[in-house]
Amino acid sequence: MFKSEELEINLGPQHPSTHGVLRVKLRLDGETVVSCTPVIGYLHRGLEKICENKTYFQGQVWTDRMDYVAAISNNLGWVEGVEKLFGIETPRRARYIRTMLTEMNRIASHLLWLATHALDIGAMTVFLYAFREREFLLDLFEAFCGARLTTTAFRIGGLREDLPPGFVKQARAFQAIFPERLEEYETLLSENRIWKKRTVGVARITAEDCIALGVTGPVLRAAGVPYDIRKAFPSAAYAEMDFEIPTRPEADTYARYLVRLAEMRQSHRIIQQCLDGLPEGPVMAKIPKILKSEVNEVYHAIEAPKGELGYYFVGEKGGVNPYRMHVRAPSFVNLQALPKMIEGRLLADVIAAIGTLDVVLGEIDR
């Protein structure tokens, strides 16, 4: 008379907490997740193919549209990859400004993560607090390059313009308020019993699994592996900066929360060093109007807020656009860890796990 059935449910693509158009097929036994399959591709635009039909200068504009909350990181990867392909040296001042803006972008991206992650777990106030500071940063980006999200901030060979007047002052104002604002978030969350109950021990993934699946970024560092491309293969001005790689051994959602907060503090430190030690000089190297490549290939990775963001370029002889271009997107690789994190756990943990992975669908689908 009674029979039990598993409930198949589609979390997304239109769902408030899948952060875009991620669709997760779940089989539920009551509220327990039996199996989980992420389905992607709802935002696919063929970005890599498009970039193969654009010149190296034009292609950068498209990178903004991948991880749209961390466009400056995407820009950095692109311009440095192309510079590596053509052997262009950028002036030191340009590298400093790039470093500074990338770190600001890292803070902006982590703030967006904190905001949405906290909202997913039900802490609504953090959402609005974090957006307040992000607004400050977006205003700075707007002052620098005229755009808030799709920045196209840098140029191959340096920067299009030097910092606008007043930028340094505003940036210092941000530096002054940010540490206490971070503490404000922490008073709401770090020792909050409900927050800890929802995050400690939830969506755990071991360091071995992380490495086997290719997971990078804060998720890997929260599993205790101190792998950060800014230290391992420093580009821009990271070699001259003094900062630490925060790690935690617990590998759960709470550890990732702590790691990302610590990363924001380190980014704050790097920005301070950039502001204090900003060298004088030109911001643009002399480069030809048209870049024509040899037969050559380059892989260049940077540490994006979500993890290792790699650009792979293959040039053909005399070509003004890449023969082949591929992006190693951190969100795409990290998403593979989702089924491992949540199978056998509760539905509410799925939401926490998607939040803690910090995926951006624009980057996954490209």
Added chain:
Amino acid sequence: MPPMTLLQTIAMGLIQIVAVLIVVFIMVPLLTFAERKVIGYAQVRLGATRTAGGRKGFTASLNRGMWAMGKVPVLSFFRGLPVFVADAVKLITKEDIIPAKADRAVFTLAPILSVVAAFGVFSAIAYYPGVMFYMPKSWPLIGGLPFNGAIADVNVGLLFILGLASVGVYGIVLGAWASNSKYPLLGGLRSAAQIVSYEVPLTLSLLPAVILAGTLNFKDMSVILSTGQGMSPLAVIPLFIGFFIYTTCGFAETNRVPFDLPEAETELVAGFHTEYSGMKFGFFYLAEYANMIVVSCLATAFFFGGYYLLPFGLQRIIPASVPFLGHPSFLFFMAKVSLLLFVFIWVRATLPRYRYDQLMDVGWKYLIPLSLVNLFIAAVIRYAF
């Protein structure tokens, strides 16, 4: 005074019902307005804290005089007040969609059940012990008749209230089931489990008050518990513990953060009312806010000093000879209810949401044992001191 005729009883009853309904129907939108404002200030929401309405148009008409004098209106704190009018208009005029495969009868019945249960409870709540005022002598039929502090002075008022309040959960469960959709189903299941679990500590937390007061009549309980007549001074302890258990369970009963699992928007889209729209959704919405008021009224009456100034039976410190402060007042009651409603909103701005299994843990492993211990303490105090 001669006993009232049947006609007079009916007339007075209707007047009281209408009066209470008007108060509640005003309080609910005011509560949503307060929620916007309080959360707006707590969360630095720019819209809710600064939206003023323009210098032209409907919203400005309320403040036109001040604008004309070149001043920011005194009413500026209340700017945004017309939003709840807009809310009501929106809910009433929106298309009322019934999903094709829904069970139409039950789907329609569910919100009605919810709202009737929520509003029915108000009939047994006493807002003032005894007569509030007398109708003017010159009025026909009802001239000189008393306007009581409660619509119905039921002698088992507490049982009536608890019974009627728990009917409300049927609205949620039936609505979820009738929607014939997966997210509401999960929301309904959560709701059923949650409310069944939290009814137990909720009732157990009220029992010490019943034991100490020795009656189930709402008005008498409230008066005895707040004046502390015939009670040991030690009775403060069980009342204090009971207050916290009751308020915690109250949050769960009204599906408010941190126990808003049945409608957890980030997990279940909108939980049990995902498929509802228009005024049917409006009924659930009304019921939730009405329930908040009910929970606040009960907490106030039994634990928080009711119509008197001081809570937990401490009123005995102030002798009845002191003017105003020593006497029961409708104002004290409403002020305390408002304070508790503020706490509801405040908590919403502060806390994240529990997970389903953790919610059950809190209910069964902590609240029920605690309320049983509290019941024991109350019983000992009642009979030993």
